[in-house]
Amino acid sequence: MKRATFLAQRKPAWQNFEKSLRRVETVNQRRLSSEEVLAFSRQLREVAHDLELVRTRDWGLDLEEYLNRLLARGHDYFHAPRAGTWHTIGQFLFMEFPRIFRTWWGYQLLAALLFFGPLIISWILIQNEPPLAARFMSQEALDQYDMMYSSEDSASLDETAFSFDSWNDYGNERASMAGFYVQHNVGIALQCFARGILLGIGTIYTLLFNGISIGATAGYVLSLGHADRFLGFVVSHGSFELTAIAIAGGAGLLVGDAALHPGQLSRWSALRLRGRDAGQMAVGAAFMLVVAALIEAFWSPAPIPSEYKFLVGGFLWFSVAMYLGWSGRERT
Incomplete structure (x- = not known):
């Protein structure tokens, strides 16, 4: 032939x-x-x-x-x-998402500074000067925090007087709160991401506003003398929640920079290419916020000594850092 x-x-x-x-x-x-x-x-x-x-x-x-x-x-x-659905989800969460996070680390660093910087400053400022809290929060919110922490039993459960029905009621209440936390926290993350289309200005505003609000709340509650209870409550879920908000902000800044500096590409092409990675970062942040909501609803308010919560919280902060820094790396 x-x-x-x-x-x-x-x-x-x-x-x-x-x-x-x-x-x-x-x-x-x-x-x-x-x-x-x-x-x-x-x-x-x-x-x-x-x-x-x-x-x-x-x-x-x-x-x-x-x-x-x-x-x-x-x-x-x-x-x-x-690959099945669960395998695909696992591949994204443990391989692709951390890699994308590290690829655009510069935007993540800037978002972290814009979020954690005002948070720490407002925290320290208001903890040392509690009257300044009225400039950042409404009087109604201040009164609510005073009432929440006025009783030692207000944020805990009585372990000795718990019946089966009480546990059922508690489980239903916690599940309801988990749904609320998911909706609230994911909403903040989506705002950080979506507002990036406004040349990044909307993302910067959202990061600054939420950083100041969270820091002011923490500083005011600690000024009331409830550091042990408050920090014991937030230390565990804060590792996922606060980090995810900063990641969503980094995704928004990436979109905003693509609109401002498309480089050799057209503005639409730059938005489409970078927007794909930014969208994946936002999705990864949303998954982290779901985890944070579950911890906040079921673990954070549980009647467990604060020492154990600090121990678990420290482990979770370390785990989040290792996850974002090392997960998905290729073996050499």
């Missing part, structure tokens, strides 16, 4: 196989039906046979490379493990 005759006979089959590859590759390893599996397997074997024929007859390196690429793509797809 001559090379020209071979190409005329086999080229349509290769083109059909390429179409099959493009179809399955663009839908994230879609499951094939039994008939499609048989057809795909047959095409894969035919390409392998054609490649061997081209090699033995020395019909050109370009043709050999073309068939080798087809065979490699088909082999990778056909023999790759099929």
Whole structure:
């Protein structure tokens, strides 16, 4: 058989196989039906046979490379493990999200400074000068904090007087609070991200506002003399919640910078390319906020000595740092 005759006979089959590859590759390893599996397997074997024929007859390196690429793509797809929904979610959370976070670390650092800087300053300022709290919070909010921490039993449960019905009521209440925390915290993160389209100004405002508000609240409560109870409550879920808000802010700043400095790309292209990574960072931050809401609803208010909560809280802060700094790194 001559090379020209071979190409005329086999080229349509290769083109059909390429179409099959493009179809399955663009839908994230879609499951094939039994008939499609048989057809795909047959095409894969035919390409392998054609490649061997081209090699033995020395019909050109370009043709050999073309068939080798087809065979490699088909082999990778056909023999790759099929990822289910949970596997895909785990792959994103533990591999892709931390990598994207580290890729755009400059924006994350700036967002952290804009959020944690005002938080720490307002915390220290109001803890030392409590009357200044009235400039940052309404009198109604101040009175509410005074009432919340006026009783030693207001934020804890009586372990000795707990019946089965009480535990049911507590579980229902905590589940309801978890839903509230998810809605509230994820809402803040989405604001940080979405307002980045306003050239980053909206994100900067949201980070500064929430940083000042949280710091003012912490400073005022600590000025009342309730450091042990308050810090014991916030130390655990704060690791996920505060970090996630800063990450969402970094995603918003990335979008804002793409709009301001598109570089060699058009503004729309820059927004589309960077917006994909920014959106994934926002989704990762939302997952962290869900974890924070569960901790805040069930663990933080539990009647457990503060020493244990500080111990768990320190471990969670360390875990979040290790997760963002090391998870998803390639082994050398």
